[in-house]
Amino acid sequence: MKAVHFGAGNIGRGFIGALLSRAGYEVVFADVNEAVISELNKRGEYTVTIASVEGGQEHVTGVRGLHSSEDEAALIEEIATADLVTTAVGPAILKFIAPTLAKGLQQRAANDKPLDVIACENAIRATSTLKEYTKDLIPDDEWAAIIEATGFADAAVDRIVPNQKNEDILAVSVEPFFEWVVEKPSLKGANTSIEGVTYVDDLIPFIERKLFTVNTGHALAAYFGYAKSLTTIKEAMEDTEVKEKVQAGLNETKQVLVQAYGFDQSEHEAYIQKIIRRFENPYLSDDIVRVGRGPIRKLGFNDRLIKPARMLADQGQTPTVLLEVIEAALHFDVADDTESQELQKLIKEKGKKAALVQVTGLEADHPIIQVLT
Ligand SMILES: NC(=O)c1ccc[n+]([C@@H]2O[C@H](COP(=O)([O-])OP(=O)(O)OC[C@H]3O[C@@H](n4cnc5c(N)ncnc54)[C@H](O)[C@@H]3O)[C@@H](O)[C@H]2O)c1
Numbered sequence: 371m372k373a374v375h376f377g378a379g380n381i382g383r384g385f386i387g388a389l390l391s392r393a394g395y396e397v398v399f400a401d402v403n404e405a406v407i408s409e410l411n412k413r414g415e416y417t418v419t420i421a422s423v424e425g426g427q428e429h430v431t432g433v434r435g436l437h438s439s440e441d442e443a444a445l446i447e448e449i450a451t452a453d454l455v456t457t458a459v460g461p462a463i464l465k466f467i468a469p470t471l472a473k474g475l476q477q478r479a480a481n482d483k484p485l486d487v488i489a490c491e492n493a494i495r496a497t498s499t500l501k502e503y504t505k506d507l508i509p510d511d512e513w514a515a516i517i518e519a520t521g522f523a524d525a526a527v528d529r530i531v532p533n534q535k536n537e538d539i540l541a542v543s544v545e546p547f548f549e550w551v552v553e554k555p556s557l558k559g560a561n562t563s564i565e566g567v568t569y570v571d572d573l574i575p576f577i578e579r580k581l582f583t584v585n586t587g588h589a590l591a592a593y594f595g596y597a598k599s600l601t602t603i604k605e606a607m608e609d610t611e612v613k614e615k616v617q618a619g620l621n622e623t624k625q626v627l628v629q630a631y632g633f634d635q636s637e638h639e640a641y642i643q644k645i646i647r648r649f650e651n652p653y654l655s656d657d658i659v660r661v662g663r664g665p666i667r668k669l670g671f672n673d674r675l676i677k678p679a680r681m682l683a684d685q686g687q688t689p690t691v692l693l694e695v696i697e698a699a700l701h702f703d704v705a706d707d708t709e710s711q712e713l714q715k716l717i718k719e720k721g722k723k724a725a726l727v728q729v730t731g732l733e734a735d736h737p738i739i740q741v742l743t
C-alpha cells in the first residue's frame with residue numbers, strides 16, 4: 371500500500387505519516403520545503419517523540435519525499451499508482467494542490483485500482499472542498515469515470531503538534547493523545563481498516579465536537595493569553611482568569627453541541643476536562659502565536675468562533691465568552707502572521723464593524739455584529 375501525503379509539517383510528520391507508516395503504508399511526502407524533502411530522501415526515516423511523563427520514541431520508516439511543484443511530474447506518477455492521498459497543508463492551500471491531484475487522477479483513469487482522498491485539516495468537510503476544487507479542473511465526462519473509482523472521505527484529526535524547535539529538522543515532538551475520524555461510506559479503496567483510525571457513518575457531529583471544543587478551547591487560551599502578553603498555551607492555562615474563560619467558553623459550546631447532536635452532558639464534560647489537561651501538558655511547549663495563527667480563517671462563518679456563537683444565538687441563548695473571544699481575536703497582531711496583518715489593515719481602513727462583517731460573512735445587522743461593534 372502506498373500513500374501520498376501533501377504537507378510534511380507538524381501534523382503530517384507527527385501524526386498522519388507516522389500512523390500510516392505504522393499501518394504498513396509506504397509514505398511519499400509532498401511539500402514545498404526543500405530541506406525537509408531532501409532530508410527525508412537522504413534518511414528514509416525520522417523520529418517522533420512522545421511528550422509525556424512516560425516519554426518514548428517512534429521510528430517512522432518507509433518514507434520519502436517529493437517537492438510538490440519542482441517534482442510535479444513524478445508526484446503525478448505517484449498519485450497515479452497510490453492507494454491513498456492525504457493532506458495536512460492548511461485549508462487555504464487545498465486549492466493550490468488540487469491541480470496536481472487532478473492531473474494524478476487523470477493519469478490513473480485507466481488504472482482500475484480505487485483510490486481514496488482524505489484531507490486532514492481543521493475545517494468542516496475539507497475533503498469535500500478539495501473534491502470541488504479538483505472536479506472544477508477536470509472535464510465532466512472524464513470526472514464521471516474518475517469519481518467511480520475515487521473516494522473523497524471527510525475527516526477530523528486531533529493531536530497537538532507544536533512548532534518544532536529540534537536541531538534535527540525531521541524530528542517531531544507530539545502529545546500522546548491522537549484521534550483520526552474518517553467518514554467510511556465515502557471510501558472506495560482498501561483503506562477501511564487502517565489501525566488507529568476511527569470510522570464513522572456521519573462525520574459532522576465528530577468534526578464539530580472536535581473543532582468547537584479542542585479548537586475553540588485552544589483559540590480561547592490563545593487570544594486571551596495573547597491579550598495578557600503570555601507566550602505559551604501552558605502559561606495561558608496557568609493564568610486563573612484565562613483558564614476560567616476557557617472553561618466558560620467551552621460551557622457555551624457544550625450547550626450548542628449537546629443540543630445539536632444529543633451528546634451525553636457528563637460524557638461531554640469529561641471530554642472538555644481531558645482537553646483542558648492536554649492544554650496543560652507540562653511536557654509540551656506550544657506557542658500562542660501558532661495556536662492563534664490565521665485569525666481571518668478562525669473568524670470564518672463556519673469556523674470555531676463564529677459557528678458555535680451563531681448556533682447558540684439560533685438556539686435562543688446569548689453567547690457571552692464566545693463574543694469576548696471574537697473581540698479578542700480582532701486584537702491578535704503578530705508581525706509574521708500574514709492574516710493577522712491583513713486583519714489589522716482591514717480594521718484600520720474600514721473600522722471594526724465592517725472588517726468583522728467582511729471576515730465573518732455575517733450580515734451587518736446580525737446580533738453578533740451588533741453586540742460586538
Ligand atoms: N499541528 C497541529 O496540532 C494540528 C492538529 C490537527 C490538525 N492540524 C491541521 O493540519 C494542517 C497542517 O497543520 P500543521 O500544524 O501541520 O502546519 P505546518 O505549517 O507545520 O505544516 C504544513 C505543511 O504544508 C506545507 N505546504 C505548504 N504549501 C504546500 C504545497 N503547495 N504543497 C505541499 N505542501 C505544502 C508546508 O511547507 C508545511 O510543511 C492544518 O489544517 C491544521 O489545522 C494541525
Ligand SMILES: O=P(O)(O)OC[C@@H](O)[C@@H](O)[C@H](O)[C@H](O)CO
Nearest residue numbers: 492527528529530531585588661
Ligand atoms: O491548526 P489551526 O490553526 O486550525 O488551529 C491551531 C490549533 O488549535 C490546532 O492546530 C490544534 O493543535 C489541533 O487541532 C489539535 O488537534
